[in-house]
Amino acid sequence: MKALTASINTGRATRRREEAAALSEPLWLEWLALAGVLGFATWLLGARGVWALLLRSDPTGITLVIIVVFATATLWCGTRSRQLQRERRALAHADDAPGAGWAADYLAALAGPAPDHDTALDLLLERTHGPHGTAWWVNGIQLKLGLLGKVIGFSILALTIGNAPSFDASQSQELLRSLTTGLGVALLTTMVGLVGNILLGLQLTRLDRYADLLVADVQRLGLAARGAEPTP
Secondary structure, three states: OHHHHHHHHHHHHHHHHHHHHHOOOOHHHHHHHHHHHHHHHHHHHHHOOHHHHHHHHOOOOHHHHHHHHHHHHHHHHHHHHHHHHHHHHHHHOOOOOOOOOHHHHHHHHHHOOOOOHHHHHHHHHHHHHHHHHHHHHHHHHHHHHHHHHHHHHHHHHHHHHHHOOOOOHHHHHHHHHHHHHHHHHHHHHHHHHHHHHHHHHHHHHHHHHHHHHHHHHHHHHHHHHHHHOOOO
């Protein structure tokens, strides 16, 4: 009777894994689609001369720094999405390749002598969510760089007005050019920082959600495996 119950539980766990594999979300393909859209937008803005205008209008170079940070973080999100999807696939095929992946390490810790479930779960969460904390910090850096550019831009604006000896008509054109430079730095860096923060935050939110589902599936599999063990 115990063997029959264990066989039924094992069959249910196998069906759950097969259903999880069928319903697994294509995170890597989603990121590739987003990367394609971003690549096309980059080409279109370059063809329209927007990138040259942005970089030429910001003598501080903060706009370029924000763009580099966003591009690097986006590439990291692509690598991370591929890794998470690979671990989700390894979970779905745990019977075919036992001992491979984060789920296998978690189940091995549960099956070991005197298992510490909390420690095993902490290790799993560190693998699935740990690197995302640094990525969210980098995402906040974009916004802070935009605010820094805003402060610098308005500082240039204030210094230009303060150092102006007079508002003669002969100096109005040069003064107006200096004021426009400071205002342009403030607005452009803030805009680029906000756009980068929104787009990168969208990617990181998707990664966090996918990692949450992965942890839930691994825990569900662990509960099913423990329920399938014959009681002494």
